[in-house]
Amino acid sequence: MNRRTFLKWQMRGIVLAGTGLGLGNSLLSLDALAASEPASLQATGDSRPDVAVIRGDPAAAARAAVNMLGGMSRFVKPGQKVLIKPNMSFAQTPDKATTTHPEVVREILVMCKEAGAGSVRVLDHSLQNPALALQRSGILDACNSVQSGICHHLMDADFYVDAPLEAALSMRENAFMRDALEADVIIAAPVAKSHGSTGVSLSLKGQMGLILNRSSMHSRYPLSTSIVDLNTKVKPHLAVIDATRVLSTGGPGGPGKVLLPGEIIASADPVAADSTAVASYEWGGMRIAPRQVAYLREAHDRGLGRMDIENLIISRNTL
Amino acid sequence: MKASKNRSRRFSTQRVIQTASLLLFLYLLSTVLFPLSSSLPGTLPAELFLRLDPLVALAIPVSARELIGNLVPGLLVLLSAIFFGRVFCGYLCPFGTTLDFMRILLNKIFGTRPRRDKARAESAGPVPGGLKYLLLAIILGSAVIGVNQSHWLAPIPLITRFYALLLHPLLLLAAKSGLEAAKTLATILPEEMNPAWLQYMQIPARHFYTLYFLLLFFASLFWLERLKPRFWCSRLCPAGALLSLLDALPRRLFPFLPRWGRMTSACINCGSCAAACPTGAIEPAGEKTRAGECIACRHCAEVCPAGAVRFGFSASSGSLCSTRLPSRRFFLAGAGAGVLLSGTGLSGTGNLLKDVGQGSLWSSSCIRPPGSLPEPDFLKRCLRCGECMKACPSNGLQPTWFAAGVDGAFSPILIPRRGPCEPDCNVCGLVCPTGAIQALALPDKQQAKLGTAVVMQERCLAYAEGKRCVVCQEVCPYGSIRLEQPPGRPGAVPSGVPAPVVNPVKCFGCGYCEHHCPVRIPAVVVYPLNALRFTGTNYRQLAQQAGLELNPVSGDAPPEDYAGPPDNSAGGLPPGFTE
Structure with missing residues (x-):
């Protein structure tokens, strides 16, 4: 038994214990929850995995995955501004697997509030009719059940401000969502799906919803390079990938083959999270390696994160 | 004295009904959007007023060669003229009310012009407002040979377009500026007092083609209002002309037909009423009313020093109405002009845009709304009222200049670059008053x-x-x-x-x-x-x-088991991946 396997086993135990507590917690008030969660059940220091993969109900799995990484309080400090970027760009119901599961978004939102976030926003920039997309994805209702008025599609150019991308290789400027530039913490909450031009759309690709002019990323720059450029500016601090359903083909808009792994993948390293998602599921009936996704390869090479997941600690557990 | 008169004017029955009618019109127009609200008061259709337009109700079925059930209310308005004259114009027509309000507004801003109505009434030609009959004859002549020209002048479609396509976007623009100011002001408030709903409020912009036409058209009419009140109604409006005819003609044949309207008793022939009448409906001496011109606004009753004017039913219309209409020859000449005009259109090459036969032409940009009738029938029915364009959630439905030929001016086409056709919306057909765009259930x-x-x-x-x-x-x-x-x-x-x-x-x-x-x-x-x-x-x-397989992804059908793309030069990888 090497060190990694040992840690995996250890994690499994922690998650199971944490889950039992989590179920009981739902009966308690949020304050009590935050206060009562014993420190020993939050993964700390060396014992944290790089990537947590949890199979279970969408909300519980999202919570458990974040807890494995050290809990939301590792990412969100009291009073901070948090931006959650789900994928809610398509006016489709959750079963189509083109939008993030509303329960996942809600659980992330609740965890941010538990961690004492000063403000939390759930924002995207829709491709299809924004009102329909908010409604049909179920994400607006899910967010409103926690706090109303924070979930929006920002379609108006007034919400975007021009900003340079200092570390870019190709796309050196664009207009960014003001909330994204001002956020202390950005949490990417994409659904795992295939994508016609980039292979997959996950947390790095999903950040395209934070800018005004997406066209230029296709027409003016090499797409893969500009996706990495984009993430030099608005790289998520935490990626929670919703793989409860995976759109294996026909993405990102569908229709396509929907897999039902029932998993949530979380990591502080979005490249590692995306790479884990790529390696974990079949895409178009095939097994794909992270290096076969051009923007992941480039993100790895440019030091944005790691796609060599074989060298990372990935903790897989089932609730 | 003057003040009290103004007050009585402001709260007169006519003003109250006019205002209520305009507000209802504007409210119904505001409900024309996606998703279409089902909570309209009672069962009032959003396009109610368009169905009341008497010219539309007559000309569209004639040009389409088909009775249109939706337009029956307009025929009732038409028939009402036999007994009530142009009461519709004075009380219900949102066009007329808009003109009244614009006149009051412009006079407030620029001052009232000296009135020369009395002199003008005396010097008026043999047929006051004869032009409107000519325009009516041209439109009806065109309708008889199956060409719809009513959209150039039918009042309710025009005023609908004015509010929906010209004024509404301007108001949105203004509201957007106000919102920006409010957001800026709110930033100086403490954060907890700066509500999220305000920060994230968005007012969409609406853009439309052909607005300069609307601006020119209505600005001219508003300016004319200052020269001659209700200029449009008394001189130009073909729907008004139609009501005038229905008012006056039956009385020629049956002089004792009872009629509601203006009556005088013990008239002192001072002429004050004739000078005050906005439509020139009173003979200079003040006693006789020109059938077909009176809109029952009751200005005359208010200015009469002898209290000699009242409104009510009377069978002795002969003494009250002097019927002055253009000659039959004038009408026939007008109808002939309409036939010639529209016939020229029919023989023009542009007419081939409507055909699908060999040798016909095709406009590559003429994408009609979903469920539109075949092109010839579509143009025979389309009012150019703009309801479909107001309703279109993506702003993609636009009035075209000439994508559908000259005869198709202002008709709706989809400009996908501006906005696509939303798969889950069917509102354009639901609000179309004539069925030019058919009302389809969403699956259809x-x-x-x-x-x-x-x-x-x-x-x-x-x-x-x-x-x-x-x-x-x-x-x-x-x-x-x-x-x-x-x-x-x-x-x-x-x-x-x-x-x-x-x-x-x-x-x-x-x-x-x-x-x-x-x-x-x-x-x-x-x-x-x-x-x-x-x-x-x-x-x-x-x-x-037709062998089509149109399945919106958002539909209820379960996601298909997609087999993936065929093997190809990228070594059989799914699209987007690299070696």
Whole structure:
């Protein structure tokens, strides 16, 4: 038994214990929850995995995955501004697997509030009719059940401000969502799906919803390079990938083959999270390696994160 | 004295009813949007006032050669003129009310012009307001040979377009400026007092073609209001002319037909009423009313020093009405002019845009709303009222100048680059008052194919430059774009880059692809190719018969078990991945 396997086993135990507590917690008030969660059940220091993969109900799995990484309080400090970027760009119901599961978004939102976030926003920039997309994805209702008025599609150019991308290789400027530039913490909450031009759309690709002019990323720059450029500016601090359903083909808009792994993948390293998602599921009936996704390869090479997941600690557990 | 008179004017029965009618009109117009509200008061249709237009009710069924049930209310308005004259114009017509309010507003701003109505009334030609009869005759003459020209002058469609396409976007623009100011002001408040709903409030912009026409048209009329109140109503409006005829003609044949209207008793012939009458409906001496011109606004009763004027039913119309109408020859000449005008249009090459036969022409940009009747029938019915354009959630439905020929001016076309046709919306057909766009249930609307997208390979990023894009496939709500990985061109375009291919059988022509194409001059364009244009609402059956497979991804159908793209030059990888 090497060190990694040992840690995996250890994690499994922690998650199971944490889950039992989590179920009981739902009966308690949020304050009590935050206060009562014993420190020993939050993964700390060396014992944290790089990537947590949890199979279970969408909300519980999202919570458990974040807890494995050290809990939301590792990412969100009291009073901070948090931006959650789900994928809610398509006016489709959750079963189509083109939008993030509303329960996942809600659980992330609740965890941010538990961690004492000063403000939390759930924002995207829709491709299809924004009102329909908010409604049909179920994400607006899910967010409103926690706090109303924070979930929006920002379609108006007034919400975007021009900003340079200092570390870019190709796309050196664009207009960014003001909330994204001002956020202390950005949490990417994409659904795992295939994508016609980039292979997959996950947390790095999903950040395209934070800018005004997406066209230029296709027409003016090499797409893969500009996706990495984009993430030099608005790289998520935490990626929670919703793989409860995976759109294996026909993405990102569908229709396509929907897999039902029932998993949530979380990591502080979005490249590692995306790479884990790529390696974990079949895409178009095939097994794909992270290096076969051009923007992941480039993100790895440019030091944005790691796609060599074989060298990372990935903790897989089932609730 | 003057003040009290003004007050009585402001709260007169007519003003109150006029204002209520205009407010109802504006309220109903404000409900014309997606999703269509089902909570209208009672069962009032959103397009109620359009159905009341008497000219529309007569001219459209004549040109379409078909009775149109929706327009029966307009025929009732028409018949009401036999007993009530132009009461519709004085009380209900939102066009007339708008003119009244604009006149009051402009007079407030620029001061009242000295009135010369009395002199003008005396010097008026033999037929006051004869032009409106000529315009009516031209429109009806055109309708008789099957050409709809009513949209140039029918009052309710025009005023609907004024509010929906010209004023509404301006108000949105103003509201947007106000919102920006409010947001800026709110930033100086403490954060907890700066509500999120305000920070994230968005007011969409609406843009339309042909606005300069509307501006010129209405600005002219508003300016004329200052020269002569109700100039439009008394001199130009063909619907008013129609009501005038229905008022005056029966009385020629049956002089003792009872009629509600203006009556005088013990008139002192001072002429004050004739000078005050906005429509020139009173003979200079003040006693006689010109049938067909009076809109029952009761200005005359208010100014009469002898209290000699009252309104009510009377059988002795002969003493009250002096009927002055243009001659029969004048009407026939007008109708002849209409026949000649529209006949010229019919024989013009532009008319071939409506045909589908050999040698006919085709407008590549004339994409009609879903469920539109076949083109000739469509143009015979379309009022150019703008309801469909007001309703269109993407702002893609636009009035065209000449994409449908001169005779199709201001009719609605979809401009997908501005906004695509939303798969889950069917509002344009539901609010169309004449059925030019048929009211379709959503499942039928989703089969009412508008056209077909065509990829312009010479400028498509994937084909021409070998770039990774395929946004068209990404956004297609019908899943009609599949990806192929063409071999490329050695030395110019790399191989294996996913490139879009449209499946015409699955393409609705909604234009999501064209709308989102990142190429400045879109590299995927919707043409009205294979559009389904049928009379009837069972588009599901029609689409099936046409071999179409139109399935919106958002529908209830379970996600299909998609087999993936065929093997190709990229070593059989799914699209987007690299070796």
